[in-house]
Amino acid sequence: MKTTFVSTFSIGEATRNSIARAQTNLTRAQTELSTGQLQDAGRELGATYGSLVGFRQEHAELGALRDSNSQVAAQLDVAQLSLQSLVDGAKDFVAQLVGAQQVGLEGNVLQQLGEAGLATLTDRVNVQYNGAYVFAGTNTGAPPLVDYFQSGGSAAKSAMDSAFAAEFGFNSSDPRVAEISGAEMSAYIGGSYSAVFDDANWQANWSSASDTVPNLKISSYETVRAPASANESAFSKLASAYAAAADFGTENLGSAARQVMASSLAELASEAIDELGALQAGIGTSQERIPLANDRLGIQQSILSNSVSELNDVDPFEASTRLTTLLTQVETSYSVTARINQMSILNYL
Amino acid sequence: MSLSLSFDIGRSSLSTSADRTSVVTRNVARADDPDATRKSVAAVTLYGGGVQAGGAQRATDSVLFDGLLSSNSRLGAQAAVKAGLDQYSTAIGDASQERSPAALLGKLQNSLQALSVAPHDTASAEAVVNAGLDLANQLNVLSSTISDIRQTADADISRSVLSMNTLLAEFDEVNTSIVIGTHSGDDVTDQMDRRDAILKELSGEVEIRSIVRENNDMVVFASGGLTLFERSPRSVGFESTPILPAGSTGSSMFVDGIALDAADASGNVEGGRIAGLLYLRDTVAPALQKQLDEVARNLVQVFAESDQSAVPTLADQPGLFTFAGATGVPPANTIVDGLASQIQVNPNVIPSQGGDLGLLRDGGISDPLNAAYSYNLAGHTGFNGRINELIGGLNSAVGFDPAAGLGETGDLVSYAADSEAWLQELRSNTTRVYEYEAVFSERAVEALSSATGINIDEEMIELLDLERSYQASSRLLQVLDDMFNSLFAATR
Numbered sequence: 155m156k157t158t159f160v161s162t163f164s165i166g167e168a169t170r171n172s173i174a175r176a177q178t179n180l181t182r183a184q185t186e187l188s189t190g191q192l193q194d195a196g197r198e199l200g201a202t203y204g205s206l207v208g209f210r211q212e213h214a215e216l217g218a219l220r221d222s223n224s225q226v227a228a229q230l231d232v233a234q235l236s237l238q239s240l241v242d243g244a245k246d247f248v249a250q251l252v253g254a255q256q257v258g259l260e261g262n263v264l265q266q267l268g269e270a271g272l273a274t275l276t277d278r279v280n281v282q283y284n285g286a287y288v289f290a291g292t293n294t295g296a297p298p299l300v301d302y303f304q305s306g307g308s309a310a311k312s313a314m315d316s317a318f319a320a321e322f323g324f325n326s327s328d329p330r331v332a333e334i335s336g337a338e339m340s341a342y343i344g345g346s347y348s349a350v351f352d353d354a355n356w357q358a359n360w361s362s363a364s365d366t367v368p369n370l371k372i373s374s375y376e377t378v379r380a381p382a383s384a385n386e387s388a389f390s391k392l393a394s395a396y397a398a399a400a401d402f403g404t405e406n407l408g409s410a411a412r413q414v415m416a417s418s419l420a421e422l423a424s425e426a427i428d429e430l431g432a433l434q435a436g437i438g439t440s441q442e443r444i445p446l447a448n449d450r451l452g453i454q455q456s457i458l459s460n461s462v463s464e465l466n467d468v469d470p471f472e473a474s475t476r477l478t479t480l481l482t483q484v485e486t487s488y489s490v491t492a493r494i495n496q497m498s499i500l501n502y503l
Numbered sequence: 504m505s506l507s508l509s510f511d512i513g514r515s516s517l518s519t520s521a522d523r524t525s526v527v528t529r530n531v532a533r534a535d536d537p538d539a540t541r542k543s544v545a546a547v548t549l550y551g552g553g554v555q556a557g558g559a560q561r562a563t564d565s566v567l568f569d570g571l572l573s574s575n576s577r578l579g580a581q582a583a584v585k586a587g588l589d590q591y592s593t594a595i596g597d598a599s600q601e602r603s604p605a606a607l608l609g610k611l612q613n614s615l616q617a618l619s620v621a622p623h624d625t626a627s628a629e630a631v632v633n634a635g636l637d638l639a640n641q642l643n644v645l646s647s648t649i650s651d652i653r654q655t656a657d658a659d660i661s662r663s664v665l666s667m668n669t670l671l672a673e674f675d676e677v678n679t680s681i682v683i684g685t686h687s688g689d690d691v692t693d694q695m696d697r698r699d700a701i702l703k704e705l706s707g708e709v710e711i712r713s714i715v716r717e718n719n720d721m722v723v724f725a726s727g728g729l730t731l732f733e734r735s736p737r738s739v740g741f742e743s744t745p746i747l748p749a750g751s752t753g754s755s756m757f758v759d760g761i762a763l764d765a766a767d768a769s770g771n772v773e774g775g776r777i778a779g780l781l782y783l784r785d786t787v788a789p790a791l792q793k794q795l796d797e798v799a800r801n802l803v804q805v806f807a808e809s810d811q812s813a814v815p816t817l818a819d820q821p822g823l824f825t826f827a828g829a830t831g832v833p834p835a836n837t838i839v840d841g842l843a844s845q846i847q848v849n850p851n852v853i854p855s856q857g858g859d860l861g862l863l864r865d866g867g868i869s870d871p872l873n874a875a876y877s878y879n880l881a882g883h884t885g886f887n888g889r890i891n892e893l894i895g896g897l898n899s900a901v902g903f904d905p906a907a908g909l910g911e912t913g914d915l916v917s918y919a920a921d922s923e924a925w926l927q928e929l930r931s932n933t934t935r936v937y938e939y940e941a942v943f944s945e946r947a948v949e950a951l952s953s954a955t956g957i958n959i960d961e962e963m964i965e966l967l968d969l970e971r972s973y974q975a976s977s978r979l980l981q982v983l984d985d986m987f988n989s990l991f992a993a994t995r
Contacts, residue, residue, distance in 0.1 A: 163537055210599075374898075
């Protein structure tokens with residue numbers, strides 16, 4: 155009767171199995187050590203794997219928001235710069251008018267100031283970012299402001315002409331403009347002239363921008379408004395001041411009418427400056443929110459990266475210790491196998 | 504007692520030693536055969552003092568043998584399920600590869616976010632369409648992987664059944680010779696080894712239990728009490744289904760017209776490769792398919808376009824994501840079988856197929872000619888209302904069919920991530936059980952082999968014993984011969 159017994163097959167099988175298992179673990183430890191990540195995260199994590207996928211996805215989503223935020227920020231910067239340039243131009247216009255009033259408006263100074271102002275206005279309002287017109291509301295495909303001086307005449311120009319003719323009974327190029335008195339001019343600019351720039355006429359003759367200003371998402375639950383639309387009254391007021399000077403601020407005008415024009419246009423431009431300032435403030439608020447949102451997104455992202463690496467990363471020290479242990483184990487298995495196989499009673503018979 | 508009687512005893516001892524040596528030789532010859540058991544022959548003392556070799560006995564241990572069989576079955580089942588899950592998991596890829604439906608949904612959402620701040624930008628719109636194509640394509644690929652898994656499982660069952668029938672026929676032959684041999688007192692130990700080897704192979708295919716009756720006759724049952732063998736082999740039937748569309752079930756395996764259960768009462772897989780394959784084909788793979796189909800259905804729904812007229816009259820239509828033969832948006836909260844294999848990006852937004860990228864922003868992908876589905880009638884290139892609506896749709900909770908085995912409500916990305924978690928949880932569990940069973944099975948093989956197998960050293964020692972006994976008997980005979988010689992010399 156044998157109490158302990160082991161078969162020859164069983165001895166071979168045991169060493170073979172232990173070597174095979176150690177080698178499988180060895181390849182896994184090697185991959186984990188070289189990549190620093192679990193070789194088979196799904197197998198290790200089981201149901202927690204869903205969180206890994208979720209964290210990674212959220213991380214990418216926040217990254218996408220940060221990318222798009224840089225575009226929003228650039229767009230707002232472009233708008234802010236344009237507005238600043240408009241404000242500077244308008245201030246200059248006012249200063250020139252006020253200064254010229256002291257010495258008397260000679261020649262076509264008024265007209266030149268108006269023409270230059272109008273050209274700058276058109277240029278700044280029609281500014282583009284990434285192929286889209288910044289002040290166009292949603293209609294970013296078309297330049298928001300018509301070119302007043304375009305060849306063949308613009309709708310804006312003819313609206314100006316007909317309004318002038320309706321008020322005075324002759325065109326602004328007519329020599330009779332010299333007869334227009336200061337009171338008459340004051341009545342025109344304060345009265346029917348402003349109707350040329352009311353919302354309906356502005357959108358019909360001057361602006362192709364849309365009133366709708368899109369909301370841009372800057373974080374999961376925050377939006378900022380895109381830059382103001384060219385339909386804001388700040389733009390039409392400034393345009394009306396420049397256009398009046400350019401259109402009928404000619405040298406033919408009587409000096410009384412010219413004086414009246416200078417003071418009322420300076421007033422109009424100053425109002426526009428105030429309104430542009432309000433628009434700038436609005437954009438400034440949005441500009442300020444973007445870095446704040448980006449900071450928050452960055453913090454969230456780093457928390458998420460930490461969570462991902464907590465789930466997915468392998469402690470390099472642990473992995474290398476495991477590798478060393480496994481190597482020793484495999485080597486031991488080899489030498490044990492070799493010695494067991496040498497051990498046979500046949501060697502002693 | 505006479506000298507001649509001693510002579511007879513000496514002679515019987517020689518022949519017994521020769522018989523026992525032949526058994527040792529048989530043992531040594533099969534020492535490396537895992538199916539071989541140790542044979543032994545006892546010397547029986549005859550009336551009058553002679554010895555004779557008794558019948559050969561084989562070492563057995565029925566407890567260890569049964570343990571081996573059941574561990575073999577469990578290992579077979581787990582290996583089959585694990586292989587299928589591994590295949591699907593490879594198709595999805597690791598989280599860092601970002602090829603899973605959840606990751607691709609995320610990419611689609613991110614590309615929409617980029618488009619929403621630059622709705623006029625065709626490059627951004629193209630990125631959205633490409634992300635959509637990637638997602639639809641991956642859903643198609645995963646769906647075809649699932650049907651591949653199911654069809655491979657079906658074909659494997661068919662092969663397993665074929666091999667079971669062959670094994671049972673061989674079992675019949677071996678069993679008959681054992682019964683006849685036992686009856687007539689022949690040495691049947693080698694046939695019994697062979698019969699046990701067949702049982703081992705059978706246990707890999709289905710979980711079996713065996714009972715030994717008189718004359719070493721054996722009866723074999725499969726799990727659930729199906730008789731596989733009793734005096735004659737039962738025929739095992741299975742009809743392979745070459746094409747298994749989503750939502751269909753393949754046929755079961757039948758023994759004598761009774762179906763084999765793949766899972767026990769608590770839904771865990773039964774033992775045996777066939778049960779594992781049935782479980783994979785009819786439970787695991789269809790569940791994965793249903794989850795994919797739900798992702799696809801909700802994708803169609805989230806991107807669907809509604810009638811934008813002041814008084815809407817038209818039904819919603821599939822937008823960016825549609826499927827072959829779509830006549831409308833599939834009803835809410837109900838699985839559409841196989842939708843994941845049919846989902847595609849609407850050609851109306853793919854420029855290479857004559858589509859218009861602008862429809863992504865403006866709506867009307869379903870029918871570019873029908874103004875009712877346009878969200879941006881003014882055609883403004885800076886319009887991002889529709890895009891923001893889509894991003895909102897991807898982020899907000901939608902309904903899911905509870906039959907898919909995951910939650911009933913949640914947002915699409917989380918649902919896709921849950922589906923992956925479900926898969927990996929199952930895979931992790933299966934792998935753990937598989938590895939445990941693999942070790943257990945190795946131990947069972949070693950334990951059985953140690954209890955019933957052959958040790959060459961042992962056999963050599965036995966041989967030394969026999970050699971001594973043979974030498975002693977020969978010597979005795981020689982001494983007896985000398986004694987006879989001296990007797991004859993004295994009486995000459």
